[in-house]
Amino acid sequence: xxxxxxxxxKLGSLVVALAGLCAAAxxxxxxxxCIPNYDYSVEVDGSYPRNATLYQSDSPxxxxxxxxxxxxxxxxxxxDKRVVAVPRDLVKPVDGKLQVSDSPPSGATAYAxxxxxxxxxxxxxxxxxxxxxxxxxxxxxxxxEFNALIADRAEYRExxxxxxxxxxxxxxxxxxxxxVQLDVFFATWCPHCKEYMPKFLRVMSExxxxxxxxxxxxVPKGFGVAPGPWQGRNINSIPTIIVKIDGKEITRMGSQPxxxxxxxxxxxxxxxx
Amino acid sequence: xxxxxxxPTATPALREAPGSVPRAGxxxxxxxxxxxxxxxxxxxxxxxxxxxxxxxxxFAHQVAGYGLLEPRLSSVIAPALIVFExxxxxxxxxxxxxxxxxxxxxxxxxxxxxIEAYGLSVGRTEACGxxxxxxxxxxxxxxxxxxxxxxxALLALWGLAGWxxxxxxxxxxxxAATVVLxxxxxxxxxxxxxxxxxxxxxxxxxxxxxDLKDRVPVLAAGRHLVxxxxxxxPGAAGTAAVFNAMAARxxxxxxxxxxxxxxxxxxxxLWSAVPAFEIxxxxxxxxxxxxxxxxxxxxxxxxRVTAVYDxxxxxxxxxxxxxxx
Numbered sequence: 001x002x003x004x005x006x007x008x009x010k011l012g013s014l015v016v017a018l019a020g021l022c023a024a025a026x027x028x029x030x031x032x033x034c035i036p037n038y039d040y041s042v043e044v045d046g047s048y049p050r051n052a053t054l055y056q057s058d059s060p061x062x063x064x065x066x067x068x069x070x071x072x073x074x075x076x077x078x079x080d081k082r083v084v085a086v087p088r089d090l091v092k093p094v095d096g097k098l099q100v101s102d103s104p105p106s107g108a109t110a111y112a113x114x115x116x117x118x119x120x121x122x123x124x125x126x127x128x129x130x131x132x133x134x135x136x137x138x139x140x141x142x143x144x145e146f147n148a149l150i151a152d153r154a155e156y157r158e159x160x161x162x163x164x165x166x167x168x169x170x171x172x173x174x175x176x177x178x179x180v181q182l183d184v185f186f187a188t189w190c191p192h193c194k195e196y197m198p199k200f201l202r203v204m205s206e207x208x209x210x211x212x213x214x215x216x217x218x219v220p221k222g223f224g225v226a227p228g229p230w231q232g233r234n235i236n237s238i239p240t241i242i243v244k245i246d247g248k249e250i251t252r253m254g255s256q257p258x259x260x261x262x263x264x265x266x267x268x269x270x271x272x273x
Numbered sequence: 274x275x276x277x278x279x280x281p282t283a284t285p286a287l288r289e290a291p292g293s294v295p296r297a298g299x300x301x302x303x304x305x306x307x308x309x310x311x312x313x314x315x316x317x318x319x320x321x322x323x324x325x326x327x328x329x330x331x332f333a334h335q336v337a338g339y340g341l342l343e344p345r346l347s348s349v350i351a352p353a354l355i356v357f358e359x360x361x362x363x364x365x366x367x368x369x370x371x372x373x374x375x376x377x378x379x380x381x382x383x384x385x386x387x388i389e390a391y392g393l394s395v396g397r398t399e400a401c402g403x404x405x406x407x408x409x410x411x412x413x414x415x416x417x418x419x420x421x422x423x424x425x426a427l428l429a430l431w432g433l434a435g436w437x438x439x440x441x442x443x444x445x446x447x448x449a450a451t452v453v454l455x456x457x458x459x460x461x462x463x464x465x466x467x468x469x470x471x472x473x474x475x476x477x478x479x480x481x482x483x484d485l486k487d488r489v490p491v492l493a494a495g496r497h498l499v500x501x502x503x504x505x506x507p508g509a510a511g512t513a514a515v516f517n518a519m520a521a522r523x524x525x526x527x528x529x530x531x532x533x534x535x536x537x538x539x540x541x542x543l544w545s546a547v548p549a550f551e552i553x554x555x556x557x558x559x560x561x562x563x564x565x566x567x568x569x570x571x572x573x574x575x576x577r578v579t580a581v582y583d584x585x586x587x588x589x590x591x592x593x594x595x596x597x598x
Binding site for chain 1: 487517520536537538539540541544545547548549550
C-alpha cells in the first residue's frame, strides 16, 4: 500500500490533537471551582485562625476547607459524609477562585465528618475542625481596637473590601475641625451589624482626621441586663453609633437597608459647623 | 299608647320582652341603632372568623406567638376560637339571644384588647392575626379597631334593651348548624383550592407584588423555579431530593429555595439534606403572605410569576415543556 507523506502528516497532526484533547479533558475532569464563603467560620482546635476559610464549590455538597496549619487542603463531601485530604499542589488559584482536584490520588487520607445541628465537625491531621456560621462564633464583648476587630472577623474584613464609600463625604469628614467622638455599639452575632459594620469600618479606615475619634464596643447577647459600657446609655438596638461633637451628643445612627454611613455622618457634621 | 300597638310586626318570630320603653319614635330610633350595632358587630366577627378559618394553622401559630399558651394548647384553642367567633357572628346576625350574644362579643373584644395590650407591653410588633394571616395590622391599630367595635357592641346593648330576638328553638337550631358547618370549614379549609385567592401568590404577579424584589434580587432576571419550604420540617429533605434531581436535568430552570426558618435551621438543612440549590431566608411576615401550606412552588420568568404549583412539586417534564412553549 502506498501512503503519501501529506497523509502521514495529517494523521500525525490528528493523533497529536486527540492526545492534547484527552490530556485537557483529564485535567479539567475532576476539578471543581471554589469561592470563599465568609458567612461561615472555620474553628480549629477551639480557635479561629485568620486565614482558615471555607470555600463553596460549583459542585453541590462539596466544600474546600483551607486550614493553613494543615499540610493538605481538605475537600468536604457532604454526600459521602467525609473529608478527603487534597495535596496542596492539586489546588490552584484561578481568577480569584480556587481550582481543586475532585479526584484526589488513590490512598488519600479521608476523615469522617458529623453534622451536629448547624455545625459540621471532623478531625483532620489531629486537629479538631468545626464549620459554623460566623454569627454563631463566641462574640466579641467590650471595647475592641479597630485593627483587632478586622483581624479577627473575616466577614467584616472581606465585606469592607467591596464597599466603595462616597469620596465627597469622606473628603468633607477629613476637613472637619471640631472634636468628634463616635461610640459604636455593635454585636458580632447580629446580622444587621454584619451588613452595616463593614461599610462603617471601611469609611473609618478612609477617614484620616485626628479630630475624629472612634470607640468600638462589642455587645453581648442579652445586653439589656448584662453589665458593660452599653448600660445607662439608652442602647435599645444595635448597631447604635452615638455621635458626639465637642463632648455633646448630637445624634445616633443605626443600620437600615441601603444605609450609607459616610453620607449620613458627613451630613451630621455639616449640620454642626 | 300601649306597647303592644307599636311592637315590631315585620317578623312574627320576633318577640318583645317586657320592660318600660319610651315613646314610639325614640324607641324605634333606639331599636334601629341597636340593630345596626348588632348587625355591624356580627358582620365584623363573621369576616374575622372566616378569614382566620382560611388558615387555621397560621392563626394557631399567631396565638402561640403571644407566649401565653403552649403551642399544643394553641393548636386546640385557635380553631375553637374561630368556631366560637363564627357562631357568635351568626347569633348576632340572626338575632339569637341578642343581649347574651352582644355581651359575649364584648367579652371577646375586651379579651382581644387585653391580649394586644399585653403584646404591646412586651414589645410585640407583629401582626395580630385578628383578620387572618393576609390582613396585617399592628397591635396599636388592632386596639383602636377593637375599641370601635366595642363601642358598636355597647350601642347594640343599649338599643336592643327589651328585644328578645328570634325564638329559642329556631335560634338553637341555627347555632347548632353553624357550629357544625364552621367546624367542617375549619377542618377542610387547608385543603380547599383557594390559595390563588387568599394569598398574594398567583400567576401574573410581579416580584414587587410579592415583596421579594429587594429581598431576593436574583429572581429579577431569567427563569427560576422558586420553592417555598420549611427547612425544619422532617419532609424537607425529601423535597430537596426531588428538586436536586430536577436541578440536574439539562434545561431545567434555576432553583431557588425561600424559607421562613432560622439561619441555624437553614444550616442544619444545608449540611444534612445537601440541597443543590440556594436557600434564602425571608422574614416570616413577608413569606407567609405567599402560602397557606408548605411546600409551595412557583415559576418566575423575567420577574413575573408564570405558574404556581400547590402541594406536590411540578414534574421536570412539565417544567422543561413549559420552557419550550
